[in-house]
Structures are given as structure tokens and as C-alpha cells.
Amino acid sequence: MTFDLEFSLSIIPTILSGLFTTLWIALAACLGSAILGFTWEALRRSNRWLGYLMRFVIDFIRSTPILVQLYFLFFVLPHYGLTLPTAVVGVLGLSLYYSGYLAEVFKAGIEGIPAGQFEAAKAVGLTRLDTVVFVILPQMLRNIAAPMGNYFVSALKATPYLAVISVPEMFGLAMEIGSDTFRYAEPIVAVGIIFLILAVSIAQLVRLLEARLMASSKR
Amino acid sequence: MMDFTSILSGIFEGFRVTGLVTLYGMMFAVPFALVFGVLQYFTRGTTQWIVTAIIEFWRSSPVIILLFMMYYSLPSFGVNLSGITVGAMALGLNIGGYGSQSVRAALQALDRGQVEAGKALGLTRLDVLSLIELPQAFVAMTPTFINQFIQLVKGTALVSLITLTDMTFRAKEIAQLEYNPVGIYTALLVAYFIICYPATIIGRRIENRLSTGQRGNRDF
Numbered sequence: 001m002t003f004d005l006e007f008s009l010s011i012i013p014t015i016l017s018g019l020f021t022t023l024w025i026a027l028a029a030c031l032g033s034a035i036l037g038f039t040w041e042a043l044r045r046s047n048r049w050l051g052y053l054m055r056f057v058i059d060f061i062r063s064t065p066i067l068v069q070l071y072f073l074f075f076v077l078p079h080y081g082l083t084l085p086t087a088v089v090g091v092l093g094l095s096l097y098y099s100g101y102l103a104e105v106f107k108a109g110i111e112g113i114p115a116g117q118f119e120a121a122k123a124v125g126l127t128r129l130d131t132v133v134f135v136i137l138p139q140m141l142r143n144i145a146a147p148m149g150n151y152f153v154s155a156l157k158a159t160p161y162l163a164v165i166s167v168p169e170m171f172g173l174a175m176e177i178g179s180d181t182f183r184y185a186e187p188i189v190a191v192g193i194i195f196l197i198l199a200v201s202i203a204q205l206v207r208l209l210e211a212r213l214m215a216s217s218k219r
Numbered sequence: 220m221m222d223f224t225s226i227l228s229g230i231f232e233g234f235r236v237t238g239l240v241t242l243y244g245m246m247f248a249v250p251f252a253l254v255f256g257v258l259q260y261f262t263r264g265t266t267q268w269i270v271t272a273i274i275e276f277w278r279s280s281p282v283i284i285l286l287f288m289m290y291y292s293l294p295s296f297g298v299n300l301s302g303i304t305v306g307a308m309a310l311g312l313n314i315g316g317y318g319s320q321s322v323r324a325a326l327q328a329l330d331r332g333q334v335e336a337g338k339a340l341g342l343t344r345l346d347v348l349s350l351i352e353l354p355q356a357f358v359a360m361t362p363t364f365i366n367q368f369i370q371l372v373k374g375t376a377l378v379s380l381i382t383l384t385d386m387t388f389r390a391k392e393i394a395q396l397e398y399n400p401v402g403i404y405t406a407l408l409v410a411y412f413i414i415c416y417p418a419t420i421i422g423r424r425i426e427n428r429l430s431t432g433q434r435g436n437r438d439f
Contacts, residue, residue: 003295063415064408065373068387072408075400157281164380171284184291192284199279 008186011177015191018170025091025169026156032095033155034148037102041110044103054103061100066161069093074165090162094155101151109144110136145213149206157199160191170194226393226406233389237414240306240375240385247311248318248371251277255315256322257348278316283377285309290381306378314371321363325356362429365422369415376411386410 044054061069070093077084084092113136121131160171174187221229258270277285286309293300300308329352337347379388390407394400 003292059416059419060408060412063369063373063419064411065376065387067376067379068390068404068407068411071387071390072404075394075404079400157279160281160283163283171281175287178291184287185295188284188288188291192280192288195284196276196280199281200275203279 003185003189004183007181007183008190011174011187012190012194014177015170015174015187015194018168018173019194021087021167022156022159022169025087025094025159025162025167026152028091029094029098029155029159030148030152032091033098033102033151036095036099038106040099040103041106044107045110058100058103061096062104066093066097066158067164069097070161070165086162086165086167089165090159090167093162093165094158097158098151098155101154102148105144105147105151106140108147109140112143113139142213146206146210149209150203153199153203153206156202157195160195220397220399221393221402223402223406226399226402227410229393230386230389230406230410233384233386234410236303236378236383236385236388237372237375239303240310240378240383241372243303243307244311244314244371244375245368247308248315248367251312251315252318252322256319256326257353259319259323260326274316274319276316277312278320280313282310282313282374283380285313286377286381302378302381302383306375306381306383310371310374310377314367314374317370318364318367321360321367322356325360326352328359329355359429362422362426365418365425369418369422372415372418373411 040054040058044051044058070090073089073093073096074086077089117135117139118131121135126135159169162169163172163175166172170191174191175184177187178184255270255274259267259274262270280288286306289300289305289309290302293305333351333355334347337351338344342350375385376387378385379391382388384392387407390403390410394403
């Protein structure tokens, strides 16, 4: 069987019909993993024993494959009577996986802020919550924008995993074309090129954003 | 009904494949990272552009697509490889792509004076690279290297999708014999955790030790 260029071009519109799904899942996963990751890190800092427990949770998440975490959620949640749409399970899975990495990003972000900032906030009478929300978070966001952007690109590149739990994102659609036509090479190469273009251009965007943030922090 | 330990030992029957794909994967990842990281550091202009394009292809494509692309497409170009080789190549070159970036970053982070001092001593550029720059770069990139090794181990779960009997594949086989999703998938998570956790701990130890001096680059 030879590679049919005309066929691979003709299926691009079908594959691109999953682009929106791919993008919203990546975006939702990015948001979800940021919220979860921040929660893990906040809990880890709250007290000593919870700290050890959360350290372990974060390490556990980071030491297991995303594919297995997805299978776990996909098969175990229904066992406890929780049947969610596959796309939601997918977003949960990606959020969980990347939360382990983002917790580390937040850790580095918090530790990158000089202790004087905390002390100054305390001195002017801010509560702990106010300190975190108005003093620490804004500074932290600037420090962590670049690594967060990189993890967003990673999450985007991980969306094809959701094909294994039959979410209709681009890779899933490509595999469907494969099983319908018995030609796998063309749809997979086509979807690969689309993902490559997407990943490289978003990574470039992140780099631009990073450069702007760096420029704005200089005075 | 199987108990947890027999599920776990059933899953570890797939360890041979998981281990082999990891090992062969390293054989692709390490040379690729070294050669392309050094090339990207040394070359300029069009050559550097080509080197970067090759790295970006392996690094920026989703690894699951790389794997399926090679598994399904190579035969239609007349290239027939075994499943383990295809898995090791796709996963290894993907990780190698990331690795090349840590090699390049570690080389760039070194003081330029090192090269000049080496040259002043009469060493060739290649000697400077192999005797002065690379040894220092290796130290700086050890934590990243360990992280990427963990990514590779975890990535091997994907080969279950091209029907290799690794740990994940074994878990799915057991899941077909009996309905016990909680036990089976918990055991599978635990199995990978047992393998990866020691590396996570060692990586953090080394990183903490290094960060008192110079911080390693965290590309992952």
C-alpha cells in the first residue's frame, strides 16, 4: 500500500472538525491543573503532616503514566456510580496529571518571592489571605507565566491520549477515519502535521508573551 | 476473585516489555540528545535551522501520534520493524528531543571564559568540548536527565496500544478476566509508582544538592 497524498488532503476537513474539541479540552485542562496544582501546594504549606501527605500525593501523580491515570478515572468512576461524559473524564485526567507538575511550578514561584514581601504585608496589617491574593499571587504569576505556558503546550500535546477513552478530538477522528477506510497512514500523518503546526505556533506565542512580561518587569 | 498481590504480580509479568522498551528507548534518546544538542549549540544559519527543525519534529509532536505514525506508516514505505523497536524509537527520540534542549541549555549556561582558557592552553575546539564543556554540562543536567528518564518509563505505557504485552497491557488482560476495576487499576498505578518513585527521590536529592551551587535547567 502506498501513501495516497490526495486522500490525506481530502480528510483534513474531517480531522479539523475536532480542532475546537482539542483546544477547549487543552484550555480546560490547563485551568483545571492550575487550580488543582495551586490547591496541592497551598495544602502542602498549611501544616506539617498535611505537608508530608501532599508531598506524597504530588509525587504519586508525577510517578504514574497519564494513560494509566486516564484508564483509572474512566473505569473506576462509573464503578462508584459516577458516569461522566468522556470529554469531562478526559479533562479531569489531564488536569490531575498536570496538577502534579504545576504544584512544583507554584512551589518555585512562591519560593522565588523575597521573604521581605511577606513581612511587609504583615507589617501593614494585611491578613494572610489578603497577602496571598494581592501581594504574592500577582508577583508569582509573572514568575511562573513561562513554565505555565510550556505546560499548556504539553497539555495540548497530551489531548490525543483522550482518543483511548473515545473523546472525539482530532486524533480520535483520525483513527476513526483509519478504521472506516482501512487506511491508517494518511490520517495519522495528517493529524501529526496539524498537531506539530499547532504546538510549534503556540509555543512561539508563549515565548513572545514571556518576552513581553520580562520587558514589563524591567524598569 | 484475585487479591491485590496476585493482581500486582500478574501486572509485573509485563515488566520485561516495559523494561526492554525503556532500555532500548534510552539507546535512542541519549545519543540523539547528545548529538543534536551539541549540533544545535555549534551550528549557525541554515544548518542550525535544519538541526532545530529535526529536534522540533521529535519534541513537539505528540508522542502517541509519533508512535502510531511509525507503527502504521513505516510499513507503507516498505520499512518493517518489530513492535518493541518502533516503541523504543518513537518514545526514545521524543525524549531525546527534550534531552537535546537540556544539553544545549547546559552548554550555553557555561562561562565563555572556559572555552577561551581551553583554547589558550592549546586544546582543539573538540577537546575543549569533550574535556571541559561536556563534563560540566553533564553535572548541571543530571536532574533533568532523571526527570526525562521517568517520562520515558511512563511513556512506555503507550506500547500497550500497539499490542505489546507490557504492564498496562497485562492489566487490561486481567480486567477482561474479572470485573474489578478499582483493584486492577490501583495495582497498575502502584506498579508504575514502585518503578518511578525511587528515581523521583534520587532526582530531587541531586537537584537540591546542585541548587546550592547552580540551578539545573528544568525543561520538563
